[in-house]
Amino acid sequence: MNETNRAYWNAMAAVHGEGHDTYYDVDALVAGTRGLAAAEEEALALAVGDVAGKDVLHLQCHLAFDGIVLAQRGARVVGADFSSAALAKAGDIAARAGVELELVEADSTNLPATLHGRFDLVYATIGVLGWISDIDAWFDNVAVALKPGGRLVLVELHPLLNAFGTVDPLLLDFAYGGGEEHAFDEDGSYADPDAKLAATKNVVYPHSLGETVTAALGAGLRVEALREHLDAEFDPRGGILGPAEDDGRYRLRLAGTALPVLFTLVAAKA
Numbered sequence: 001m002n003e004t005n006r007a008y009w010n011a012m013a014a015v016h017g018e019g020h021d022t023y024y025d026v027d028a029l030v031a032g033t034r035g036l037a038a039a040e041e042e043a044l045a046l047a048v049g050d051v052a053g054k055d056v057l058h059l060q061c062h063l064a065f066d067g068i069v070l071a072q073r074g075a076r077v078v079g080a081d082f083s084s085a086a087l088a089k090a091g092d093i094a095a096r097a098g099v100e101l102e103l104v105e106a107d108s109t110n111l112p113a114t115l116h117g118r119f120d121l122v123y124a125t126i127g128v129l130g131w132i133s134d135i136d137a138w139f140d141n142v143a144v145a146l147k148p149g150g151r152l153v154l155v156e157l158h159p160l161l162n163a164f165g166t167v168d169p170l171l172l173d174f175a176y177g178g179g180e181e182h183a184f185d186e187d188g189s190y191a192d193p194d195a196k197l198a199a200t201k202n203v204v205y206p207h208s209l210g211e212t213v214t215a216a217l218g219a220g221l222r223v224e225a226l227r228e229h230l231d232a233e234f235d236p237r238g239g240i241l242g243p244a245e246d247d248g249r250y251r252l253r254l255a256g257t258a259l260p261v262l263f264t265l266v267a268a269k270a
Contacts, residue, residue, distance in 0.1 A: 002131075002133070004202060005082075005131055005203055006083060007201075008197070008199050008200070008202040009062070009082070009083040009085075009086060010083050010198075011085075011198040011200075012062075012083075012086075012189055012197065013083055013085040014085060014198060015189060015191075015196070015197065016063055016191055016192075020192050020194075020195070021189075021191040021192040023191035023192075024063060024191055029065055029068055029069070029093065029097060030093070030096045030097045032072055032097075035069060037126070037232070038232075039155045039232065039264055040125055040153075040155050042264070043153045043154075043264045043266055044123075044153060046225055047121065047151040047153045047266045048121050050073075050074075051073050051074065051075040051121065052073060052074030052075065053075070054075050054076070054121055055075075055078075055118055055119045055120050055121070055147075056070050056075045056076065056077045056078070056119060056120065056122075057078050057080060057115065057121070057122045057145050058078065058079045058080070058123050058124075059122055059123065059124040059128070059142070060080070060082075060108050060124055060128050060131070061079035061080060061087075061103075062083070063086055063089050063090045063093060064086075064087075064101060064103070065093075066125060067101060067123070068094050068101065070123070071094070071097075071101055072097065072099055075121075077099075077102070078102040078115065078118075078119075079102070079103045079104070080104045080105075080106045080111065080115065081105065082105065082106065082107050084105055087103045090103055091103055108132070108138055108141060109132060109133075109140075110137070111141045111145055115145050116144050116145060117146070117147055118147065119145050119146055119147060119150055120146075120147060120150045120151070121152075121153060122142045122146055122151075122153070123153050124152070124154050124155075125153070125155040126155060126157065126236055126262075127156075127190070128154070130157070130162065130204045130205060130206070130207070131205070135207050135212065135215045136218055136219070138215070139218065139221065140219045142219065142221070143219040143220055143221055143269055147269070148269060148270065149268065149270075150269050151224070151267065151268045151269070152216070152221060152265070152266065152267045153264075154265040154267075155263075155264050156262065156265070157236050157237070157262060158228060158229075158259075158260040158262055159176050159177060159212075160252075160259055160260055161237060161240070161259075161261045162206060162237075163175070163176050163206075164237075164252070166240070167241070167242065167252065167253075168242075170254070174206060175206040176208050177206050177209075177211050178211075179205050179207055179211070181203055181205060182203065182204050182205070182206070183201070183202070184201070184202050184204065185200050186202075189238075190237070190238035191238070193239065209228075213226065216265065221267035222267060222268045222270060223265065223267045224266045224267060225265070226263065226264070227263065227264045228262075228263045229260060229261060229264065230258040230259070230260055230261065231249040231250060231258065231261065232249065232262055233249060233250070234250060236261060236262060
């Protein structure tokens, strides 16, 4: 477990959901009017359909917003994250929303035995894999957590989008893949660029789309769907894509051509 990243995500948890951003709208979540992103809804429909009565592991859940949405829809949800501060806030928000969540402090590449073989669905979305140094171990733990026939829903930032520092001027400042460590020291948050963090150092790891699919296969998962998304209803990098286009969607364009911004991977355990 990377202690630098844990301190960073404890600091992020302290500023998220405090009413200074629209990304973490606690009041909407509590009221039941905050849903999932379109790509997430599409992936869920493909993987499991209705989540009511399903056992769900929301992996690297942070404040567990999506896990709370799934619990509101009748799922039995466990949220796992390595940030104790995030889990504490997630518990408070879940209580306000009137749903039960089991919250477990855990490294997603070394899940405790209490989570093994329990879940119909492992759900992980938007900004997950970049924090993982050992992507093979991550997928191995997903497979271990699933019941036979259970499925993974992974909706993630496309590694091509992650490679961009800026679009205009064009700057590629991050590797497409390879998994090597990249260290940063920066204030602000994807949800609130003006936020002041108590810990600003973090370490991230690039994983290509090919490396990701290969790791899933190596864990014994059967890939059922892989989709690259050319648009999203929000800017998943918090400012890289610029303003929304006329249809309200955000796109990464070079010379007018849209490039992928997200990808969806749905995979099943035999």
